[in-house]
């Protein structure tokens with residue numbers, strides 16, 4: 001997907017916002033997220049190690065980062081499908097960008113899609129935990 | 145005072161009960177709320193809400209030793225609540241009712257007090273395998289701190305086997321305390337506590353019952369049962385959060401030392417010495433949750449005024465509908481409900497679907513259920529499960545709500561596996 005990679009983070013985020021906001025009904029937004037979860041390849045069991053677990057999620061969510069050339073590639077998994085979809089959505093957004101780009105980027109999709117208001121606080125915490133983990137990876141790879 | 149008592153048929157009666165719970169009128173995600181998370185906390189009747197409000201609007205003052213009108217009014221409410229609770233659970237004396245912060249607080253307090261006066265290194269505390277973390281962790285803490293041992297009683301579906309296992313465990317382990325739940329907050333299973341209390345009495349093993357769930361669905365009589373301790377929370381019994389009860393049988397009042405120290409619990413203080421007040425005051429240090437007591441009092445009065453027994457009988461009827469309806473949902477399994485006695489709580493799980501996903505979608509459909517481990521991790525692990533979706537009923541729930549919930553569950557499973 002070379003086009004996607006040329007796109008900036010802000011542009012990609014806008015696309016994600018448009019995708020989610022296409023649906024008026026929340027059930028449809030969830031269906032979209034569930035579909036993302038089902039399409040996500042996830043991680044092989046051997047890679048689902050405890051150090052990749054994102055703390056603060058109600059279900060188990062694993063997030064893995066690798067550096068490919070200059071950019072980071074994120075892969076994720078969860079034992080529940082909705083978090084898996086959300087993690088996959090976020091992994092896709094941030095994959096293909098340098099640590100510096102990621103660290104400079106301030107995501108707004110959580111507010112703009114209504115995810116923030118719509119998720120219960122524990123779930124919203126889970127989501128922000130995933131975002132925080134992305135930042136931590138970016139920081140680690142930047143200094144590494 | 146009586147509410148709704150002359151109304152028939154039953155569905156009109158339930159409608160009348162419902163009209164006393166303001167939250168039942170609200171919507172979530174644009175849909176009427178279907179509240180089936182009663183085991184976590186119940187909704188509150190208007191009388192309770194107003195009693196708390198009235199307390200602050202009119203009577204608020206600190207309790208005891210007050211020599212003014214408001215202090216007197218406040219003390220009266222607080223002590224009336226104690227009397228009402230004593231009556232509700234069949235305590236022989238009002239001073240056997242200790243107000244605490246809730247079930248967890250009660251059990252912690254009891255564990256602390258027992259650790260200072262009664263339990264010793266190597267002593268066995270016998271629990272059931274179905275306990276809530278609140279009735280495990282305080283004892284685990286004692287086991288780590290002072291080396292008491294915990295033994296867990298298996299709970300079969302058949303009461304006879306439970307009683308037999310209890311006898312065997314007592315014979316084998318000679319526990320110094322039996323501490324079991326009245327009913328499981330995970331499966332709804334009601335333990336045969338009458339018969340267990342009988343066995344405990346025969347062997348002279350003191351018995352504590354975690355009544356967090358049981359008190360909500362049974363008329364109990366702690367004196368008749370001969371229980372030593374009984375703990376519960378107001379908030380699951382239609383009362384306010386932040387207050388609960390520890391029943392301490394009178395014969396323990398001289399054995400159990402206070403577990404918290406400060407104002408209100410003393411007889412006489414000098415710079416270097418102190419003597420304590422009599423129970424219940426020696427167990428209640430500091431300013432208590434008087435507004436909570438006012439609300440709890442209103443809750444007890446409310447239950448009497450609707451002829452609570454009829455609500456309890458209806459809950460059982462609703463439970464049968466729930467079990468039958470849920471059994472018909474493809475792709476899920478129920479925990480238990482195969483013959484033993486149950487309170488209106490049903491845990492289900494779908495082998496192919498994560499309980500978390502189910503609860504998210506059901507919430508979207510307006511159904512409030514709880515997903516997770518419900519603070520019963522050891523037992524779930526034994527079953528090889530990570531969690532369940534728990535449907536817990538109250539007398540203000542309807543058959544339509546139960547059916548809507550089952551349908552929401554079915555649709556959610558279809559969405560998630562489709």
Ligand SMILES: Cc1ncc(COP(=O)(O)O)c(C=O)c1O
Nearest residue numbers: 246247248276278329356357377
């Ligand atoms: C059986 C049981 N024990 C103890 C508790 C703890 O009650 P609380 O959180 O009110 O202290 C609960 C509540 O979930 C319960 O269901």
